[in-house]
Structures are given as C-alpha cells and as structure tokens.
Amino acid sequence: MTMSAQIKSKQQTRIVVVGNGMVGHHFVEQLIQHNANVAQDGQAIHICVLSAEPRLAYDRVHLSEYFSGKTAEELALTTPQYYQQNQVEFKLDAAVVDIDKQAKTVTTVQGEVLAYDKLVLATGSFPFxxxxxxxxxxxxxxxxxxxxxxxxxxxxxxxxxxxxxxxxxxxxxxxxxxxxxxxxxxxxxxxxxxxxxxxxxxxxxxxxxxxxxxxxxxxxxxxxxxxxxxxxxxxxxxxxxxxxxxxxxxxxxxGIRPQDALARQFDIAIGERGGIKVDNYCQTSAQDIYAIGECALWNNFIFGLVAPGYTMARVAATHILGGDLSFLGADMSTKLKLMGVEVGSIGDAHARQAGALSYIYENQPQGLYKKIVVDATKQKLLGAVLVGDTSDYDTLLQYALNGIDLPEFPESLILPAGSEGKPGLGADALPSTATICSCHNVSKGDIIAAFDNGACSVGDIKSCTKASSGCGGCSALLKSVCDSELSKRGVEVKKDICEHFAYSRQELFHLVKVGHIKTFDSLLEKHGHGLGCEICKPAAASILASVWNEFILKPDHVSLQDTNDTYLGNMQKDGTYSIIPRIAGGEITPDKLIVLGQVGKKYNLYTKITGGQRIDLFGARVDQLPEIWEILINAGFETGHAYAKSLRTVKSCVGSTWCRFGVQDSVGQAIDLENRYKGLRAPHKIKFAVSGCTRECAEAQSKDIGVIATENGWNLYVCGNGGMKPRHADLFATDLDSATLVKYIDRILMFYVRTADRLQRTSVWLENLEGGLDYLKQVVIEDSLGLVEALEKQMQLVVDSYQCEWRTAIESQASRKRFRQFVNSDKVDSNIVFVQERQQIRPATEAEKQSYLQQADIKTSEVV
Amino acid sequence: MTKTANWMTVCQTSDLVDNSGVCALINEQQVALFKLSVREQVQLFAISNWDPIGKANVLYRGLLTSVGETITVASPLYKQRYSLATGQCLDADEIAVRVYPIRIEQQLVQIQIDK
CATH class of the missing domain: 3.50.50.60 (FAD/NAD(P)-binding domain)
Structure with missing residues (x-):
C-alpha cells in the first residue's frame, strides 16, 4: 500500500516536528516526498518544524570536518529555501516549553502556541x-x-x-x-x-x-x-x-543521554535510565505523539547512530500516513577511520551470545588485528572486529546481515590471502534483499529495480536511490554491485577518456611514450577516431608536453590547447585575460614591483594580489597580451603558467634569513624548487609551499607538495589540497637534505604525471591509489617498481628543456599573429566595457553596458 | 538568407589557422571562421562569434571537437558545444548561433552576409 492511499479527507493533517537534527530532517523529507506524490489533490499534510538551534539540520556525522575547513554551510543538510519551496513551516531558536496533550498544542519558548494532529519528538541527545x-x-x-x-x-x-x-x-x-x-x-x-x-x-x-x-x-x-x-x-x-x-x-x-526532558515533564513514559519509550511504530505512551532518533528508547535500547534514526523516521512517517512499516531494531555495525586508523565493528563483537566461537588473527609488526565471531555450528557469522585494516568489512558485514553460509574454514575470511587467494563474496553472491546502503535503506533489489527503470550508471543510482549519499561507507560495495549489474546487462564498464579514444589517460601516456608519438594527429591516427574533443585534446596536449616538452604553440600543438593555454593567459568572464608573471617563492625586488605598477597603469588593468604570493593583472584584451608581455620580459619577468595545468607557485614564509624562529632558508629553497619544476605540465595544477619552521606560516600542509624545515633538514608532505575539497597533506619523509628532497619530489611528481587521471589533483590521486601512502613510499623510496631512475630521467628532461612560453611566443611573428582579435581589422571588441569601482576597472554588467551604449553610441571600448 | 545577401571577401586563406579559429569583423558583426584540415581534406565554417550563454565575443577561441559525426566548437567560457554546420547548441536545445555560408575564391576567404 502506498503512503498516500490512506489520507482521503481534504482536511489537512497538522504535523509538528520538535527538533531538526539529522533524523528530524529525514522525517520531514519523507513527508515532503509524500506531499509531492499527492500534490494533484492538494496538500494532504501541513508540516511545522521547531528547532532549538539557530540553524536548520546539518551533518553531525561529519562534524569533525569543520576543523579541516568545512563551513557550517557545507555541513548543512538543507536550506530555508528548500523548506519554503515545499511549504514546510519552520521556526529557529524555538525550543518547546509546553505540551498540552488534551488540547493538542505545543508552546515554544517565545510563547507561540501551535496546534498539532500528530506530534513528533526528534529532540536527539545531549552529551553526558x-x-x-x-x-x-x-x-x-x-x-x-x-x-x-x-x-x-x-x-x-x-x-x-x-x-x-x-x-x-x-x-x-x-x-x-x-x-x-x-x-x-x-x-x-x-x-x-x-x-x-x-x-x-x-x-x-x-x-x-x-x-x-x-x-x-x-x-x-x-x-x-x-x-x-x-x-x-x-x-x-x-x-x-x-x-x-x-x-x-x-x-x-x-557518551550521550537522550534528550527526554519534555517527555519527563509532560508525563510521557520514559525508561528507567532515560529515553522516551516507543513501540514498533515509534509511538510513545501518549496518543498521537511519536519519538524518533536518539531520544527514543526501543526495547530498552537507545540507537546512537544515524542509520537506525533514519529508519525510525521512515517508520513514523509511514505510520502517520496510514502505511504499514515497523521498526524492529537495527544493525549497529560501524566502519570508520579515526586519525587515519581504520576500525570496524560488526554485530556481536564481544562474542557474548551463547556458544559463540572466535577466530583471531593478530599481526603486530604490521599493526593488524582481525577477529570473527561465529555461531556454535560455524555456519553463520555473528560479529567481527577489525583494527588497522577494514578491507574485509563489507564482505563480513554481508555474511552477518544476510545469514550467508560461511566457507568451510571461516578463518580464511580474515587470514592474509595466500597463493590461492581469499574466498571472495562478489556482488553476485548477495541475495537481492541484502542491504547495500543502511543509511538510506537501499537493498540490492532496489538497485536492480533502478537499473530496470532506466538508470545507467553509479551516478544515476546514487541520485535516484540516494544510496551512498549518507555516511558514504558503502561506496565501494555500491560500485561493485553496479559494475556487476551493468556488465550483466551487456554494458561495458569503460575507463575511456572520451568517445575518441578507448583508453584511459594512463594508457594514453604509455602509448605516447612507448610509441614515440609526438603529435596529436598521429596519436589520433594510430589509436583514436573522429576529430577529438575538449576532453581528449587538452589531455593529449598535456601528455605530449609532459613527455616531450615542446613549445605548446607549435603549429602541431596549438589547436589542442584549451583557450587559456592557446592565449597563455586566463580568460575572464568578458573574454579578456589576466596576466600573472612568475614571482618565484614570492620574492620580488622593488624595481620589478614598479614595472608591474607601470604596466598596470599604462594598460589600465585591475590589479590584485593572488593567494600564491603573486600579482594578477586583469582586463587585458587578447590583442594587448603580446606587447604587455614584451615589456614584462624585457624587465626580467617570465611566464607564471597561471593558465596551465602545471606547477603554479611555491609559496614561502620568510624563513631563517629574517625570522626569529626560522630554522632553515625557506625562501631560498622555495625559489630553487619553483625554478626546477616550473613549466612541468601535469594532469592538473600543482602547488607547493615551503615553511621555515614548524609554525608553518606558508601553510605547506595544504599543498600538493609541502616542505617544512626542521633542525636537521626538511620534512616532506605530499598530496594536500586547499580549495573545494581540502585535504591535509601526508607526511612522506622526515629530515631530508636538499638533494634527497629534490630526488623524492622528482619521483613523486613524475609518477603522478604518469598514472593520474585527467584533471585529477594529487590529493584525489593518492586517495585512489591502491595501497595509498605506503604504496607511494615503496615506489619512491624503496623503488619497488624499479622505476625511480626512469622517473628522475624524465623529470630532468623536462627541467632541461624548459622555455618561457611567452618569450618564445613574442619572438615569433607567426605566434604573435594569433593574438589579433580580428583578421581583417584593427578595431577592438566593442562588447568589452569597463566601469570604475574602488579606483580600478571592473567589467560592466549587462545593464550598465546597455545604458552606456545608448548614451554614448560608441562601439569600441577605448573609453574609460 | 535574404536576396540582398552578398559574398564578401574577409581575409586571405593564409590568415586561417589549421583546426582552429580566427575572427573577422564584417559590418560591425563578429564572425568566427574555422578551418578543419584532416588528412589533406579542408572544410571551412563561419558562425557568429557571440557566445549567447557566456555573453562575450569568444567562440573563435574555442576548441574544435567532434561529437559523433557532428563537428562542433566548444565555448571557451563554459564549454557548451555548438554545431558548426547548423549553429545549434548541443547542450541547450533552445539556443543556436547564426551560421554564415563560407567559400574560398582565388585564395580569398569569402562569406555571405547581409549588406
């Protein structure tokens, strides 16, 4: 029976939800879905949310990410706009102070009285x-x-x-x-x-x-x-x-304690040790009052995880709408990473059930501990504990949840794979009732049904079933279920870069290098088809540059570059470009500063300091670029590659030369590193920083390559990122001398250039690298692949063949010709119009352009 | 195309760049000219240079691409692809840019455009 079938009367049911935590919000979402389903008959229910907090629901599971840079907005699970669009009334800072069960009203701390037909307590818990x-x-x-x-x-x-x-x-x-x-x-x-x-x-x-x-x-x-x-x-x-x-x-x-104060005060039954007692429908002892989430006590048990809370939300919503779904307990298994330590716990981890037997594998040198708990007949898995390595978690959980018969020797599930390998439990072995995502209660059967209804990819499945969009712990399992389902349907799971090449970026790199391919045309002729596209052309240009490092505006290469590379500048929203000369390590002489000021003034450019300790000059028309660069190059500047997927900057603090606390010359090191790796084309941009002491003023741990001075040398950090998805860099090696530091960076970067996907930053690359940081250390430090010599040689070739692209470009008349706006006129683009703001130019808005053009009737931008 | 449309000379063939675009200004209209050159086979295209989504005169600086059999240019601003033959935007049904007939006469590039 569908949820909507039962409510027939035109009268609205008023539902008041107390609390807007993750579970309270999930409950509201269930009701919104219901309202959407019955929208044609008018709204069946009216929802009012009362939150004691000053903001709407946010993700408490990932709360600690607040410290690694996530903002309150990014943690938010919903927005006021979303609630408004769905006619959900909500009040913030509106703790409930009174419940009148007879009159069926609640009163908020502001004194507002609200009537309810159904009241849902989702007040959560408080820290003990x-x-x-x-x-x-x-x-x-x-x-x-x-x-x-x-x-x-x-x-x-x-x-x-x-x-x-x-x-x-x-x-x-x-x-x-x-x-x-x-x-x-x-x-x-x-x-x-x-x-x-x-x-x-x-x-x-x-x-x-x-x-x-x-x-x-x-x-x-x-x-x-x-x-x-x-x-x-x-x-x-x-x-x-x-x-x-x-x-x-x-x-x-x-620990937490259920927030049951309202229930206590207004005579709703609570447990001996707290918690609002609920039945299998999440109903409390009081009529038309429900409790869900961490405030609810079911079968004398409080569920302090989000997945059972979500299940309760679904159960209560269904019951209110007249459907039939009951809460029958929940699985409390968890898998997590605490400070980089993997921990997993499944079911009866302590072997408390009668007759339970344990198998334990402990490997102290490698820091591994694995235990499985089985029933007396050794047929079923009851529980497990994993510390140090949770790669077996998904498989074990499926055994436990679905009562799958154990293999003859259950210990084989946790012992290291010998020559015969581990007995796998592939996606195919799971019954269709198997729960894949417990946060959103998505079973394998739901996923198959979604494919039947037209979903074609993991992404589709995620958006239509919400699988893996809760805690994300099931993402690997979801992918393997989807891959298996897709291949059954005859869909080949492809890693192809685009429709023109049936290869991944890594494979293309290999083909270019091994086949000595020097142009896109011959790559396309030998290994691809069609004309290429905005995906494969820049990717090929990047690979060719990483391998052969030829001038990127050579006729063979020019048509491959994305526009920023073609015009050696960063295109802005109005089609003008910004200019960023290299200022290695952020060190610049007063004379050079004056030149930048003079150029900015002469060409009326907007100037701003960048995050990478350089100066950005905005608003140059394409036809102005060569003459501006000519001035800059004559003054001793060179290109900053700000337009390229390549090394951007090496940021530095002032270091031991001036700073009272510095222990090494961070500026000198930064300049050396920037000069070594400038011009290296890579799958994505690369940023470095060097700090002169552990105070870390250069913020090196948020960079692809971070170097921090110690008393004895340099600590090397790798694969950090700021930006959209911040990631702390991992400590790779300590107390290195400069020569070893450079050697390691050579190897790491070239290995990244060879093996990463297109547009994959080092942070994501490392996250996806099988074996992770330890594997990278083996390859780079222990030379486990026998590659390091080749990697260093490759890097040396790139370093030795460096050229300032702008110098080469302005020296060639053919290259300069590319920077004309019109092949047949010296006029300039009339659509580029600037207005003044804070004593500098900015692009005019559409409205400003309209009025400006009407007034002046001038078709060029030579004003301002 | 109206009856008053005429072939106008725009530039020399040598002004074009293989597998890339340049821009011409004709009667205050900006026209993006593309030359596709694959295995000695040359094809020319002319479309309006105005990117209706990015709202800037930049289409000539886009990448030439193919989508199946359709030859397209990808806007350098937000990457929407436009068919060079029809002007249709492949990523937004309701959007198209103007297309101009183009030819080569005695080493001169000509397009047909309203007077």
Missing amino acids: VPPIPGNDQAHCLVYRTIEDLEAINHAAQVSKVGVVVGGGLLGLEAANALKQAGLQTHVVEFAPQLMAVQVDEGGGRLLRSKIEALGVQVHTQKATQNIEKGDSCRYKMCFADGSNLETDMILFSA
Whole structure:
C-alpha cells in the first residue's frame, strides 16, 4: 500500500516536528516526498518544524570536518529555501516549553502556541558530562553542535594542552580535532580500553598503541574526581588513583543521554535510565505523539547512530500516513577511520551470545588485528572486529546481515590471502534483499529495480536511490554491485577518456611514450577516431608536453590547447585575460614591483594580489597580451603558467634569513624548487609551499607538495589540497637534505604525471591509489617498481628543456599573429566595457553596458 | 538568407589557422571562421562569434571537437558545444548561433552576409 492511499479527507493533517537534527530532517523529507506524490489533490499534510538551534539540520556525522575547513554551510543538510519551496513551516531558536496533550498544542519558548494532529519528538541527545566538581569552568566543553565546535576553536587558540574525557568513538574524533588544532592531546577513559563498545580487548590494545604512535597520550582506568586550578596549565585533573594531569582545556565526550526532558515533564513514559519509550511504530505512551532518533528508547535500547534514526523516521512517517512499516531494531555495525586508523565493528563483537566461537588473527609488526565471531555450528557469522585494516568489512558485514553460509574454514575470511587467494563474496553472491546502503535503506533489489527503470550508471543510482549519499561507507560495495549489474546487462564498464579514444589517460601516456608519438594527429591516427574533443585534446596536449616538452604553440600543438593555454593567459568572464608573471617563492625586488605598477597603469588593468604570493593583472584584451608581455620580459619577468595545468607557485614564509624562529632558508629553497619544476605540465595544477619552521606560516600542509624545515633538514608532505575539497597533506619523509628532497619530489611528481587521471589533483590521486601512502613510499623510496631512475630521467628532461612560453611566443611573428582579435581589422571588441569601482576597472554588467551604449553610441571600448 | 545577401571577401586563406579559429569583423558583426584540415581534406565554417550563454565575443577561441559525426566548437567560457554546420547548441536545445555560408575564391576567404 502506498503512503498516500490512506489520507482521503481534504482536511489537512497538522504535523509538528520538535527538533531538526539529522533524523528530524529525514522525517520531514519523507513527508515532503509524500506531499509531492499527492500534490494533484492538494496538500494532504501541513508540516511545522521547531528547532532549538539557530540553524536548520546539518551533518553531525561529519562534524569533525569543520576543523579541516568545512563551513557550517557545507555541513548543512538543507536550506530555508528548500523548506519554503515545499511549504514546510519552520521556526529557529524555538525550543518547546509546553505540551498540552488534551488540547493538542505545543508552546515554544517565545510563547507561540501551535496546534498539532500528530506530534513528533526528534529532540536527539545531549552529551553526558560526568558530575565532577569543577566541570563547569570556561574551558570545559562538549562536542555536539556547531556552536560547540566554535567554542572549542576559541579555547584551542589560547591552549597548549587539551584533554578529551571519554575514549569512545566520538571522544577519539574530538581528540583528532584537538590534535589538528596543534594541541598536545590526551584521552582519559574510565574503562580499561578504548572504544569498549565496538572493539574487544585485543583490538583495543592495538588501537591504543596506534593512537599513541600518532602523538595522543591515552590514559585508561582513570576516574576524574576533581578539576582544580593547575600549576603549569590552566587546570589540573585529579584522578581517583591519586595521579593527576594538567591541561588548558577539557572536552567531555563520555557518551550521550537522550534528550527526554519534555517527555519527563509532560508525563510521557520514559525508561528507567532515560529515553522516551516507543513501540514498533515509534509511538510513545501518549496518543498521537511519536519519538524518533536518539531520544527514543526501543526495547530498552537507545540507537546512537544515524542509520537506525533514519529508519525510525521512515517508520513514523509511514505510520502517520496510514502505511504499514515497523521498526524492529537495527544493525549497529560501524566502519570508520579515526586519525587515519581504520576500525570496524560488526554485530556481536564481544562474542557474548551463547556458544559463540572466535577466530583471531593478530599481526603486530604490521599493526593488524582481525577477529570473527561465529555461531556454535560455524555456519553463520555473528560479529567481527577489525583494527588497522577494514578491507574485509563489507564482505563480513554481508555474511552477518544476510545469514550467508560461511566457507568451510571461516578463518580464511580474515587470514592474509595466500597463493590461492581469499574466498571472495562478489556482488553476485548477495541475495537481492541484502542491504547495500543502511543509511538510506537501499537493498540490492532496489538497485536492480533502478537499473530496470532506466538508470545507467553509479551516478544515476546514487541520485535516484540516494544510496551512498549518507555516511558514504558503502561506496565501494555500491560500485561493485553496479559494475556487476551493468556488465550483466551487456554494458561495458569503460575507463575511456572520451568517445575518441578507448583508453584511459594512463594508457594514453604509455602509448605516447612507448610509441614515440609526438603529435596529436598521429596519436589520433594510430589509436583514436573522429576529430577529438575538449576532453581528449587538452589531455593529449598535456601528455605530449609532459613527455616531450615542446613549445605548446607549435603549429602541431596549438589547436589542442584549451583557450587559456592557446592565449597563455586566463580568460575572464568578458573574454579578456589576466596576466600573472612568475614571482618565484614570492620574492620580488622593488624595481620589478614598479614595472608591474607601470604596466598596470599604462594598460589600465585591475590589479590584485593572488593567494600564491603573486600579482594578477586583469582586463587585458587578447590583442594587448603580446606587447604587455614584451615589456614584462624585457624587465626580467617570465611566464607564471597561471593558465596551465602545471606547477603554479611555491609559496614561502620568510624563513631563517629574517625570522626569529626560522630554522632553515625557506625562501631560498622555495625559489630553487619553483625554478626546477616550473613549466612541468601535469594532469592538473600543482602547488607547493615551503615553511621555515614548524609554525608553518606558508601553510605547506595544504599543498600538493609541502616542505617544512626542521633542525636537521626538511620534512616532506605530499598530496594536500586547499580549495573545494581540502585535504591535509601526508607526511612522506622526515629530515631530508636538499638533494634527497629534490630526488623524492622528482619521483613523486613524475609518477603522478604518469598514472593520474585527467584533471585529477594529487590529493584525489593518492586517495585512489591502491595501497595509498605506503604504496607511494615503496615506489619512491624503496623503488619497488624499479622505476625511480626512469622517473628522475624524465623529470630532468623536462627541467632541461624548459622555455618561457611567452618569450618564445613574442619572438615569433607567426605566434604573435594569433593574438589579433580580428583578421581583417584593427578595431577592438566593442562588447568589452569597463566601469570604475574602488579606483580600478571592473567589467560592466549587462545593464550598465546597455545604458552606456545608448548614451554614448560608441562601439569600441577605448573609453574609460 | 535574404536576396540582398552578398559574398564578401574577409581575409586571405593564409590568415586561417589549421583546426582552429580566427575572427573577422564584417559590418560591425563578429564572425568566427574555422578551418578543419584532416588528412589533406579542408572544410571551412563561419558562425557568429557571440557566445549567447557566456555573453562575450569568444567562440573563435574555442576548441574544435567532434561529437559523433557532428563537428562542433566548444565555448571557451563554459564549454557548451555548438554545431558548426547548423549553429545549434548541443547542450541547450533552445539556443543556436547564426551560421554564415563560407567559400574560398582565388585564395580569398569569402562569406555571405547581409549588406
């Protein structure tokens, strides 16, 4: 039966939702879908959302990403516009203070009274703060809302040492946040081990040693008795065993408690240890009142994960609309990465069921711990614990959830693959009832149905079933189910770069190099068909440049370049270009600064400092580019490659030459590195930075290649990124001398150039590299592929054949000819019009152009 | 095309660039000229230089591409593709740019355009 079938009356059902966390919002989405389905008969329900927080729902699962640069907007799950479009009334900062069950109304803190036909409590939970004297001081905080994170950020700025109370899942995430903020970090746990709920003793031991190796100190079996004034730090924590720990701030993450205050106050049944009691339909003891998510107690159990909360939201929505769906518990298995340590927990991780038997594999040298728990007959998998490597998680979870019969020797599931390999459990072995995405409750059968209804790709499946758009943990499994389903349907799963070449970028690179192919025409003739396109042409141009490094405006190459490369500038929205000369390491003489100022003034260009310590001159018409560059080159500048997928800048702090704290000459190193790698064409742009000490003023850990000075040399960080998807760079090697540093960078970059996909930044490349950072270290440091000599040679060839493209371009009359706007006229483009703003030019808006052209009736831009 | 349309000389064939575009100004109209040269086979195309989506005179600076059998130029601003033969935008049904007949007469490039 469909949800909409039951509501026939024209009268609206008023549904009031208290709380707009992830689960509350999911509930609203279910109702919106329902409203969309019955839209033709007019709206069946009216929804009103009351949120105690100042903003609408956001993603609490990925809250810690706030510290790696995600903003509140990026964490948001919805927008006021979306609610408005769907006629969802909402009130922020509107905590409910009164429920009148007889009159069926609620009252908000502002005194507003709202009538309901159905009331849904989705009030979530609050962090449990142990009743320790002194726990209410200024820098004693919790970790749950965006406001909490803001407070943590402020406290971290005035702290050196931080303690997290609680060694569970959230506690370790909070510890990671403190560590990233640069604090000396401690975790204090009451139990004898970390993550005692999800992980057994053996796993906990390994987890602890891994986390301590990352510089976080772990203290277990510590009961805090008092928080008093510290001697060396702000506070001193006194433990029951007489020991103590000094810290500047404390984060409590000792578990959650259901937010059931409203239920308590207005006589709705709660459990002995809290939580609003609900039945299988999420109904509370009070008529027409439901509870869902972390505030709800089902079968004496609180579900502190998002997936069961979503299921409750679906159940309650269906019940209100007259459908039939019930909540029968949920799987609490989890897989996560804590500070880079992989941890997985499935089902009965502690082997508590009667007759349960365990198999354990521990590999201390490699830091691996794997355990599976099976039933007495060794037929079914009951649970598992994985620490250090969760690659078996998906397979094990499917065994557990679907009751699939175990192989004859269950231990083979966790033992390292021998010569015969592991018994695989491919997508085909899963029953169609198997849950693939537990956040959105998508089964394999749902995915097959979506393909039947016309979906053609993983992307289609994601958008129509929402699979893998929750926590994302199932993405690998989803892909393998989709690939298998597609290939069954005769769809070949292609990695082809485009319709003109049946090869990936990596394969094309290989073909160019091995086949000594020097032009796109011969590449197309030998390996492709058609004319090429905006995808394969620039990709081929980049590969040819990486391998042979010829002048990119050579007649053979010119037609391949994207417009920025063709005109050696960055095209702006009005068709003009910006000009960025190279300022290696950000070091520039006053004389050169004056030249830039003179050029900006003469050609009336808008000038701005870039994020990469250079100066950008905007608003040059295509026909002005050669003469501007002629002036710049005569003054000693060279091209900055800002238009190219290649090395952009090597940012530097001022270093030991001037800075009181610097330990090495970061500017000198940055200039050397920039001069070495300038002009290297790559799958995407590359940015470097060099910091002169651990204060890291150059922000090297957000760059593709980051170098940080130490007392003994240089630490090398790789594959970081700022921008749209920030990623902290990984520490690759420490205390290198300059020669080794350069050698490693040569090898890493050339390996990236060879193997990355088109337009793949190093960060994504590393994430997708099988074996990840360790594999990259093996290739680069240990030479596991026997490649390093070839990689270095290739890089040396590129370095030796460097040319300033602008110098070559202006020296050739044929190249200069390309920069005319018109082949038959010296006029300029009349559509380029500027107006003044803050004493500089900016492109005129459409409206400004209209009025300007009407007034002046002038068809050229030679005004302003 | 109206009766008053005439063939006008625009430039020399040597002004064109193989597998790329240049721009000409004719009666205050900007026309993008493309020369496709594959294995000695030469084809010429002329379309309006105005990018109706990016709202700038830039189409001649786009990449020449093929989509199946259709020869197209991709706008350098936002990458929409336009058929060089018909002017139709392949990425937005409701959008097309003007197409001009083009020919070579005695090493001169000519297009047909309203007076």
